[in-house]
Amino acid sequence: MTDLIQTVKNPLGALGSIYTDQYELTMAQGYFKSGKYEQQACFDYFFRKVPCDGGYVVFSGLDTLLEVLSDLCFDDEAIAYLAEQGFANDFLEHLRAFRFEAEVLAPREGELVFPFEPVVRVRGGLLEAQIVESALLNVLNFESLIATKASRLREAAGPDKKVIDFGLRRAQGFAGMQLSRAAVVGGCDSTSNVFAGYRDGIPITGTQAHSWIQSFDTELEAFRTYADAFPEKCILLVDTYDTLESGVPNAITVGKEMEERGERLDGIRLDSGDLAWLAKRARKMLDDAGLDYVKIAASNQLDEHVIKSLLDQDAPIDAFGVGTRLVTSYDCPALDGVYKLSQVDDKPRLKLSESRVKVNFPGHKQVLRLIDEQGMFYGDCVVVDGQTEPDHMHHPFDDDKHVAIEGFDNETLLRPVMNDGEVLVDRPSAHDAAAYAQERLDRLPGEHKRFQNPHVYKVGLSEQMRDLRDRTLQTARKTHLNEDR
Amino acid sequence: MTDLIQTVKNPLGALGSIYTDQYELTMAQGYFKSGKYEQQACFDYFFRKVPCDGGYVVFSGLDTLLEVLSDLCFDDEAIAYLAEQGFANDFLEHLRAFRFEAEVLAPREGELVFPFEPVVRVRGGLLEAQIVESALLNVLNFESLIATKASRLREAAGPDKKVIDFGLRRAQGFAGMQLSRAAVVGGCDSTSNVFAGYRDGIPITGTQAHSWIQSFDTELEAFRTYADAFPEKCILLVDTYDTLESGVPNAITVGKEMEERGERLDGIRLDSGDLAWLAKRARKMLDDAGLDYVKIAASNQLDEHVIKSLLDQDAPIDAFGVGTRLVTSYDCPALDGVYKLSQVDDKPRLKLSESRVKVNFPGHKQVLRLIDEQGMFYGDCVVVDGQTEPDHMHHPFDDDKHVAIEGFDNETLLRPVMNDGEVLVDRPSAHDAAAYAQERLDRLPGEHKRFQNPHVYKVGLSEQMRDLRDRTLQTARKTHLNEDR
Known part of the structure; x- marks a missing residue:
């Protein structure tokens, strides 16, 4: 291929x-x-x-x-x-x-x-x-x-949780072809986007939508049919009618039926409501039913701040499906x-x-x-091509600021x-x-x-580079503004 | 083709x-x-x-x-x-x-x-x-x-100004293939994006970047060379060194030289600084030199609010080049x-x-x-398929609100x-x-x-549609929540 x-x-x-x-x-x-x-x-x-x-x-x-x-x-x-x-x-x-x-x-x-x-x-x-x-x-x-956005999501989720790109539907059009690879580069585990999986050889993932549940007369029938079709990786979406009254109890019923067949329900997915509160309740219901191995996935307008908040509240969520706010980098x-x-x-x-x-x-x-x-x-020093061992680094815009950088190891970027x-x-x-x-x-x-307010990473100029910039600046001013500084 | x-x-x-x-x-x-x-x-x-x-x-x-x-x-x-x-x-x-x-x-x-x-x-x-x-x-x-975003830009600019999509470089990746057509549908006149011009048969436009100016030893030489190469549609970018000290005076020199050859300078483009202030000064300098036919184009982080503000200040700008904030719909x-x-x-x-x-x-x-x-x-009425002449329209979520809609003409959307x-x-x-x-x-x-705070356009349900919704809702609650309302 x-x-x-x-x-x-x-x-x-x-x-x-x-x-x-x-x-x-x-x-x-x-x-x-x-x-x-x-x-x-x-x-x-x-x-x-x-x-x-x-x-x-x-x-x-x-x-x-x-x-x-x-x-x-x-x-x-x-x-x-x-x-x-x-x-x-x-x-x-x-x-x-x-x-x-x-x-x-x-x-x-x-x-x-x-x-x-x-x-x-x-x-x-x-x-x-x-x-x-x-x-x-x-x-x-x-x-x-x-x-970069995906990296922030990973930073918020920590190394052990799954972070999955769910955003094709809200991606900016054909950007959907290429964005999932970048999301994985930045720290996502997988994507819902089949084209991206094909294009870039990255893992794809997905279960069912509300429409699957709605297409059956009852939620229980929808869950059972899905578990029959996909016993190996069955994740049930539990919020179509009522998460705690209907979805989780029905998922538990199906999970116990799977146990009897020697199978295991993989997880449930929460897609609305107060995710922290619901995850805690659902976790307890699952645990009380002996389904402590069943994972909880969450989605719905997540970003790095929401993920951080959920985990700060000890929400027992194992996987985050992130859509709009990742794939458009919504806030920027x-x-x-x-x-x-x-x-x-x-x-x-x-x-x-x-x-x-x-x-x-x-x-x-x-x-x-x-x-x-x-x-x-420690920082990055912009040098004139070929220069290898600058001993000082100057702030690019503030003439008063400079630091000695002798003794640092360096890598060429x-x-x-x-x-x-x-x-x-x-x-x-x-x-x-x-x-x-x-x-x-x-x-x-x-x-x-x-x-x-992250601390600003130092990017400076070597003395040679700064001098070249200043000389070129003076020449440009002389040439174009008839200035003589 | x-x-x-x-x-x-x-x-x-x-x-x-x-x-x-x-x-x-x-x-x-x-x-x-x-x-x-x-x-x-x-x-x-x-x-x-x-x-x-x-x-x-x-x-x-x-x-x-x-x-x-x-x-x-x-x-x-x-x-x-x-x-x-x-x-x-x-x-x-x-x-x-x-x-x-x-x-x-x-x-x-x-x-x-x-x-x-x-x-x-x-x-x-x-x-x-x-x-x-x-x-x-x-x-x-x-x-x-x-x-929708383009339509807002057009609304701000009014019918007589040009609004041009300049955004390919900040578009969300391959979204650049398709966005310019949508921008034109919403009200843009043209695009800088050649691929979009080819794909969708929309007008393309473009002059020169700072790099053109910088590639010559002097701005005047850069302008002259450009005017020689494109006498028919010559727009000069005037802010590479200093808009009013260098760019506009050099553009005037070239404009007068073009006049002597029986040609006409088409316009100048401002791409930084206070656009309202610069446009007024530049307009006066051009007019004083007898170049009142030379147009002023502006670009740099424009959106509908900036365009509206510029025109409220009577900035004499004839064309707006809009990039990032159009092509990503930056604020949403x-x-x-x-x-x-x-x-x-x-x-x-x-x-x-x-x-x-x-x-x-x-x-x-x-x-x-x-x-x-x-x-x-006046408003849109959601009806059960086939229904043609509803006499009332109900608020979709507030049972107390409804209006009579007899006597309105209607169109099927x-x-x-x-x-x-x-x-x-x-x-x-x-x-x-x-x-x-x-x-x-x-x-x-x-x-x-x-x-x-735009006034919310009325979208309501016909009585038949509302009844169908309410019946389906009751059935769903009964079926899935064991409720009997």
Whole structure:
């Protein structure tokens, strides 16, 4: 089935090249016409704010992105459409021969990344590096957002509870194709979404809806029929009529009948009402009936805060089915990642702004992760490419703040993942990426992981990097604002 | 290009059948095994809450849904995958022959729809009507959400300003394939998204990014080169270095040079800072230079509230580029649409709940839209299928409230759109659906359209419908709770 799985990885196929904002192509034509298109450009993907006021982002989406970039071409249909839109013939002939051959650097999927540091770096011809902007942002912003949200759910649920993606029905449309993998990368155990299971080889799960129960004359008949059909993994939805008056007693009846046949009822699911209160009552009823092995699953508008609250109340819930609030990242439905030009040929570039945090860092950069003696992450230092042992790290926006970082071990975060059209790294399974994310989270101090006012993880600039930024800034001000500072 | 456009309309293709929650297939196997699968079932799609605390929802997504339902089949790959997941062979053989042949009723795309009324009705075999649930919800919830958000932007901008979807980069992943059409249905003029232009035949638009400007040594050179390449539709982004010190003066220089060549600068775009203040200053600078025909476009975290505020301040902005907050419906990123079983064979069905608003309306239903003497919408009456002239309408949850509705004209909202696997209606273009939505909005009284505390549009039940609901409720309580009320 491998071939087809490769195909469903990139549902855009050859049309990925027009999964883009028109201005990318307009600029590309401008670069082509003005002869600038082969100038060597470097772009950085980064973000300025962590979603949900959290302390970290789980990097995800690289797998999908590599698929899209590998398939990138302008086929006859795309060329014909662009011709109708008024693009020039010579430019379109150039696109017909186009392949994406730029160098791409990125962390491993599941890596923890932080505001302002370069997360993905693309270096190649100005035209080719420019036109991938929209698709790159679309994929990385979304999958990293969902992986981050899932990670928060896992953080709330702890290592021993199940957390399951139930959200396809409320997902933002075709985002449903790709989100479940990101959810697993971030910490979910499985998904209800069959397509995602097929696409990404992740575990799928599911039992019955209210409609199953309603389609029978009685709840008991509905439960019995389900237990007959699925004796191996029978989870009964107990809230269709009344959870404690009808659902749980009927589930107990069926559970005891299963026991007599040498089977075991797997669980019950609560989907409405006060979940903490109901779970405690249901647990007691099940235990009193000798069904202490029957698990309790809960769903209904869950998020990390509700899960934390339920567990703080000692609600005996074994599995959480999370829908809308995971799959849309409901309280923060976008990651604000941007893709900024940082160098053209040998000239570092930046955009000026009244707001200092909106000035990007110019030049070719790398990120060194600083590791303390306990193996925990201390901070990330953005350095000029090639620099290995900075001794100081400067706050990016506050000139008064700097720290000595001699003696820390460090790791290089960005590694080449694609060049000359070839993917250079093994493509991790969702499971492998998830294991990596968890391993990294274990090394991130707890104060960066809490939900309320997490401590800001240090991201700074090496002296060389800071000097490059300041020089480029001065030059830009002189050039563009006739200032002489 | 028509064939290919049909293909990109449904990127799921034959795998649409597994774009579903596993429990749909688990239940389907249960229905199959227990012999219930051919019972005639009726499901209703409806929602309980309008997104963004608004007063109406613009129905969208039918076009995509009809495509997905028409293509629905279980191909060899899907069957093989489901076999690996443990589904039974006889059931999978049944799926191999499966085609979706149920009857689907729906309003026209662009129709205004309201909480609690059936929006889409699916009637057919229990198995076939069940397994389309996840895909139907996924598509309709999302596209209606975006159309509704776009409609609010249009409401804020008024009829004469341009509103453009700029959001692909922050869209929730592959949702970017389908969202722009919904945005146009709701009231956007065009999109930056080339794929969407291709897929849905909607206008695309775009100029240049900061990276274009940065790739040149000076802003003036960047503007000149762009004007040379695109003299017909040249819009210059003026905030890369300093909007009023650098961007606008350089744009004026280029605009005057274009005038000398007999060309016209189309516009400038503001993308940061205080847009009202900058637009006024820029307008004056342009006017003073004799460039009063040059338009001003604005972007940067716009939504309906910011647009309204800008226009309330008389900001001279001609076009709004809206990104993140449109494409994710940022302040309310999900429509809570559900799909509930309302009848099996001749038995009306409902789910009980402690919360009265969560009890669904049973039976086969239709919606009559009541029209007053001025042709304005007065309210919607949910009736038992076939009922045409109800004389009273009852509040669905408050027994004390009812109104006489004799003498109102009415329209039937739900019409057959698919049956026996055939699509029965003309598929509207985005433009046609948008025109229909606008025509309907013009007939919705203003109090339902305001952003703050909109007046709740009346949705009620005919006496016959109310009686059916109450009888079914009593029966359900008797059957499932041993109550005798």
